[in-house]
Amino acid sequence: MSNIPGEFILMFLGMVFIAVFLLSQGVAVPVFGEAGKMRKLIRSRLHVLEKANHLPNMQTVLRQKYLTRLSPLEAMLEQLPFMANLTQLIEQSGHEYRAYRVIVLGLAMGVAVGAVVLMFSAIWWMALVAAFLVAWLPVLKILRDRNKRFAQFEEGLPDALDAMCRALRAGHPFNETLRLVAEEHQGAVAHEFGLTFADINYGNDVRRAMLGLLERMPSMTVMMLVTSILIHRETGGNLTEVLERLSRLIRGRFRFQRKIKTLSAEGRMSAWVLVAIPFVLAIAIIVTSPSYLPVLINDPTGHKLIIGAFCAMLIGIFWIKKIIRIQV
Structure with a gap:
């Protein structure tokens, strides 16, 4: 271990971090939730709908009210580029952090780690990457x-x-069913339905409140719910029957997603094993034969081979991701 340069150890840890992150984001198939492309498509359709109906963007209205409660310095920091998107991510995650504080925390952590790296290594770009x-x-x-x-x-x-179906059968109005769901349930469902009920209770129309729910929770499941409710309010019909069918449809969709996860388990496990093998072998060689690996590390040609192997590994991660999607 003493023959291994410190900059190589930092590079090795950086490669592990990048590989694991890309693998977790690209190969792991969640049971629930939508892909990023689907959420972007839903948000774009929502913005088109708001523009067609001459409605202001709900997130813009809420953000203007949010900025008025801040001090001048905080408001100036919150209006920096990309702060609006970060604020929306924080709200959707269920946290109440200020966006500028998240940025400051990340910068402080990065500067601290960079300074520590410079203390043990004179390679500036390694400290910058870390x-x-x-x-x-x-x-x-x-x-x-x-x-x-x-x-x-x-x-x-x-x-x-x-729960909404039971409340509607008992004679409660639609607005009251939202409040009952917020009181009887816990977690994200209770919070979001409570916000939707408060939005309607404070004077906003049902259409705008449901579109606000879709904007906070951009997923195909919520889009089906919002579309069903809005169509029912325009055309009429039995809302209880619609919600029952939608509940069965969502449960069937989840069963199908679990089946997909089961069918793709072998491919995902193979991806984790294939990506882990080079790092595990490198650690094993360092431990068992400390004088073997420095021949590769200390040679300029070895640096190029390591970088080339890592680039090939990244290509393999995306290739495995494509194979898994074709199989399922």
Whole structure:
């Protein structure tokens, strides 16, 4: 281990971090939740619908009200580029952090790690890479919590629809069913239905409130719910029957997604094994034969071979992702 340069160890850890992150984002197939492309498509359709109906964007209205409650310095920081998108991610993750504080925390962590790397290594670009990777950790944590909350919401949505059906059969109006769901349930479902009920209770129309729910929870499941409710309010009919069918449809969709996860388990496990093998072998060689690997590390040609192997590994990760999607 003493013959291994410190910069190689940092490079090795950086490669492990990048490979694991890309593999978890690209190969792991969630049971619940929508892909990023689907959420972008839903948001774009929602913006087109708002523009066609001459309605202001709900997130813009809420953000203007949010900025008025901040101090001048905080408001100036919150209006920096990309802050609006980060604020929306934080709200969707269920946290109440200020966006500028997340950025400051990431920068502080990155600078601290970069300074530590410079203390042990004179390679400036290695410190820059380490600082860049660490600076993204708070944002990655928020994205992870956001996806987890989306999955929790969609998992509890069928039970919420069943509760709405029972309330409608008991004679409660539609607005009251939202309040009952917020009181009887917990987690993301209760929070989002409570916000929708408060939006209607404070004077907003049902259409705008349901579109606000879709904007906060951009998924195909919520889009089906919002579309069903809006069509029922325009054309009439038995809303209870519609919600029952939608609940059965969502449960069937979840069963199908679980089946997909089962069928793709072998491919995903193969991806994890194939990506882990080079790093595990490198650690094993360092431990068992400390004088073997420095021949590769200390040679300039070896540096090129390591970089080339890592680039080939990244290509393999995306290729495995494509194969798994074709199989399922």
